[in-house]
Amino acid sequence: MTSPILLYEHPLSPYAQKIRILLREKGLAFEFRTPEAIGTGGPNPTLAQLNPRFEVPALQHGGVTLFDSTIILEYLEETFPEPAMMPKAPIDRARMRTIEEVCDTHWEAINWGLGEIRFFGRGGAELGPVLRRAAEVQVGHMHAWLGRLFGARPWLAGDRFGWGDLAALPYVTMSSMFGIEPAAGSGLADWLARGRARPSVAKTVEEALATIPAMEGVSQWVKSGLFKRQFRDHRLEWMIRSGGLQVVVDGLKNDDIRFTDTARFADGA
Numbered sequence: 001m002t003s004p005i006l007l008y009e010h011p012l013s014p015y016a017q018k019i020r021i022l023l024r025e026k027g028l029a030f031e032f033r034t035p036e037a038i039g040t041g042g043p044n045p046t047l048a049q050l051n052p053r054f055e056v057p058a059l060q061h062g063g064v065t066l067f068d069s070t071i072i073l074e075y076l077e078e079t080f081p082e083p084a085m086m087p088k089a090p091i092d093r094a095r096m097r098t099i100e101e102v103c104d105t106h107w108e109a110i111n112w113g114l115g116e117i118r119f120f121g122r123g124g125a126e127l128g129p130v131l132r133r134a135a136e137v138q139v140g141h142m143h144a145w146l147g148r149l150f151g152a153r154p155w156l157a158g159d160r161f162g163w164g165d166l167a168a169l170p171y172v173t174m175s176s177m178f179g180i181e182p183a184a185g186s187g188l189a190d191w192l193a194r195g196r197a198r199p200s201v202a203k204t205v206e207e208a209l210a211t212i213p214a215m216e217g218v219s220q221w222v223k224s225g226l227f228k229r230q231f232r233d234h235r236l237e238w239m240i241r242s243g244g245l246q247v248v249v250d251g252l253k254n255d256d257i258r259f260t261d262t263a264r265f266a267d268g269a
């Protein structure tokens, strides 16, 4: 009997969505849980046991706990090799890794910024629209980049749906959730429609969309000091380069943003 697979996550997290899609493509049964108070930056006994970065996703399987979506995907691919999500040819693997790297860093930061504006009210009435406009332009850049990667093949890094596709779909669909779509009739729009038609992706997107109504009230929690948002690496860079330095300054002053705390690695999480 195989050990149960337990995924700690949040349905809106694109990192967690990559894993959900892979698990579903492989037909693996799994349970998922959202740790209490995820994203608040406050004391969190569950996350303290799972990940010193206090982030989801984290995976428990066979007595081990892992964090970081790419590491988890690699572990699952190696543990459950069939059907393979990783393409065979070295050049396709390199392409797949490039797609994942760029989407996890630059594209994710733009979507995160859109969430800070829409759900957390960052920037207010004046700076908020400026940041939103910057994000729209930048998503256009990402659409252009991803669209150029299609050759004669229907999927991003191989003849079959695979890792390259599951690494990009969460980001493209998240931008769509914020109303920024690939150009109608483009190869990218066609790929997105075909990707979203797959049961693994359709279910994952449906679960993400179901959490949106609950997100609409969270800006109040930031104002009341309940939430300390994580402004890490590429996200922090996004906010500054898009014109939101004042958001960072205000966040530090109001103590409602946070960075990675290396003390948590020492604590032995």
Ligand SMILES: N[C@@H](CCC(=O)N[C@@H](CS)C(=O)NCC(=O)O)C(=O)O
Pocket (backbone or CB within 6 Å): 012, 013, 014, 015, 038, 039, 040, 041, 054, 055, 056, 057, 067, 068, 069, 070, 104, 229, 230
């Ligand atoms: N590099 C990590 C990034 C994970 C990450 O940033 N997760 C976010 C959710 S999308 C998180 O849990 N943030 C904690 C917070 O917002 O407090 C991965 O690939 O898994």
